[in-house]
Amino acid sequence: MGIDYLSPDYEVVRNPQRCIACRVCERQCANEVHSYDSEWKVMKSDDSKCVNCHRCVALCPTHALKIVKTDDTFKINANWTNEAIGEVFRQAGTGGMLLSSMGNPQPYPIYWDKILINASQVTNPSIDPLREPMETRTFLGKRPEKLERDADGSLVTDNLPPNLELSVPVLFSAMSYGSISYNAHESLARAARELGTYYNTGEGGLHEDFYQYGPHTIVQVASGRFGVHKDYLEAGAAIEIKIGQGAKPGIGGHLPGEKIVGDVSRTRMIPEGSDAISPAPHHDIYSIEDLRQLVYSLKEATNYKKPIIVKIAAVHNVAAIASGIARSGADIIAIDGYRGGTGAAPTRIRDNVGIPIELALAAVDERLRQERIRNNVSIVVGGSIRNSADIVKAIALGADAVYIGTAALLALGCHLCRTCQSGKCNWGIATQRPDLVKRLNPDIGSKRLVNLVSAWQHEIMEMMGGMGINSIEALRGNRLMLRGVGLNEKELEILGIKHAGE
């Protein structure tokens, strides 16, 4: 074997005066960074294996550990950065594609942070959510084409197409059983039920234990069709056709055979140890008219009782694509921005393909309104919603609700080490190893998710009250409530907002 050209990105720093050599770090690290030298009676670490997941730091009883970015460097070069050089070394060594996990970490503009929210002063009153009702309930789905009255003139109310009712406009986005653990799924499912919202199975099927959460479950149908059968479709409150994902638009998925074990294999309905490969396109959808057929096949299969979501990645022509989807029978369009997370994606694709969700959302909402079909379809956006202000901005730009994935995993303990593809998640989330999975307690996990979303709901209410708005539906598409800062004319035009001071 030749020389390893790579040096570790992070260093494990151990304070010897604090370390009591209890070996917790050693037991906690699935990457085997820590070891005990029984001769010298000290803990040692191998920095090259560290992914900086902070499991050891969080569990060290004496706070003896910290992880620091190494100051070791190649010769400083603004063009050939350490990362750029390191990636060439890695590929020259292996001949493989670079793989990464979670969302695009590159320093592209974050439009949420260049948008500011309005508040009332003098001319109309702000509303105090502690004293007045403040409504975050919303519905996703189509509206009836026209109103009908029965013989005695009263309004017919059962002509409403199937809808999803949300107590708060936040859903958990698709993460499959397989990519994340049983306990992670259980946490999401229980939290969704308690919060009056929905979680999403992703493409891994629905574990039989979780059918009880069906009324709060969105079941996904993706290009691999793993785990799809009649009971599965009927179990969910809605069905999502996954066309694409923000982290990897245009390509499929690959769950390696070593993760297809036991229940994962049964739930996906594929043999143990076989790779689960989702093709890049659906091989029955090569065009928009094919999508319509799949949408209506699923509606037929479920007696028109479930809304159908079509999820796409935000790509250049997203407005026209969304318009096509709206005309294909979909009840809800989900759009995933280029910062959306993933369990594994080719690095080059994650970091270079797709567009920001803020621009995609603004373009789609405006196009659907120009075509007068915005009322026929709901819009859910994801792809890096980081806090309640992002949600308020998304809804004011025109979204009906948002999907959160990364934020939900953070609530469960994820530290964004972006190494999900290894399957050795020390936090028990992105792993199938029983010893690791049991580290995530669903009682605590679901509670933390409920806490997070409830906290955000309170913040949303405060911001709405400040604007003098007491229903989330009066915020939807209310772009006058937003102003841009430091944005150019074109960006403001696409976002459909004025600049601060205007």
Next chain:
Amino acid sequence: MQKEGAIRIPSGCAISGIFSRSGKRMNGEPIIQSISTMHDRSNGLGGGFAAYGIYPRSRDLYAFHVFYDSVRAKEECEKVIMANFDVTIAEKIPTREMPEITDEPLIWRYFGLPFEKLLKDTRLDEKEFVARFVTKVNTEIKGAYVFSSGKNMGVFKAVGFPEDVGRYYRLEDYEGYCWTAHGRYPTNTPGWWGGAHPFSMLDYSIVHNGEISSYDANRRFIEMFGYKCTLLTDTEVITYIVDFLNRKQHLSLKEAAQVIAAPFWSEIDRLPPEQQKKLTYLRNVFSSLLITGPFSVLLGFTGGLMALNDRLKLRSMVIGEKGDMFYVASEECAIQTIEPNIEHFRAPQGGEPVIVTLNEGVDA
């Protein structure tokens, strides 16, 4: 400075309304007296009136009231009016010269009906034809603005205090069974006459006091249905919403009020299942037409008047009744001054529509 339409201008206001259930005709004096009591709720930058039943001799004809910035605009606009309508009367609206009212445009009115053959060719019903015609003139002819387009009703408005505007238009010479008035307190305005209130479309007229926080959500939704919000005012969008719900979707005014000022979910969830279903349905289907933020609105229509507050009642509005007469105003004093012997005063609840109509058998 930019005028209405180029920029959104918040304003506070005074409103007042008088309605005779028995159809008794009143001239403009009482309503002027009522609105002038609330002088301090206006700042001289806009006042106006709507009156119903004032053109009995031309009751079956559309009465268009039009502002012109120039003779050229008038010529251009009249050409289109004459091409679309069989016009019986075209005349200047009589006004009185007053030092308080300045910068007056040319103010004309036309009475007529769409040419039958033309109407048939468009396959539109008459009201829709007229509504589209008005939108077309207001968006396409520079310097022309149709500010009243109903039958047997009319809007009179200007920049100035409302009592001056009333005298300027000689409202003592008109007799109607229903009058509404508006005094405007805009935070800034270049003083464009078209921007004063009431706002009117067909026989709907709206006076409104408030600043709605749902404005852009409402505007962007209603514009999907062929409406064009050219003034960017609350009053304009509220009028379009009422027109859409009442005329196009055939909701009753009460149902329309349940959309605009919908009961809170916490209230709906406590109702019997049938009502719960209906209100949930209306809120869900027309969720983007919910109006939030403060408003008190008087909606005039042929044969009736509706008063409505926002669901939190963030703007004052009281009603008073005596015999067949119905009074409504921002402040009680505006009613007391014209009818000191009110039998019953009441402040309607937030979101509670109060609808009065002519007694059965009484002709509008």
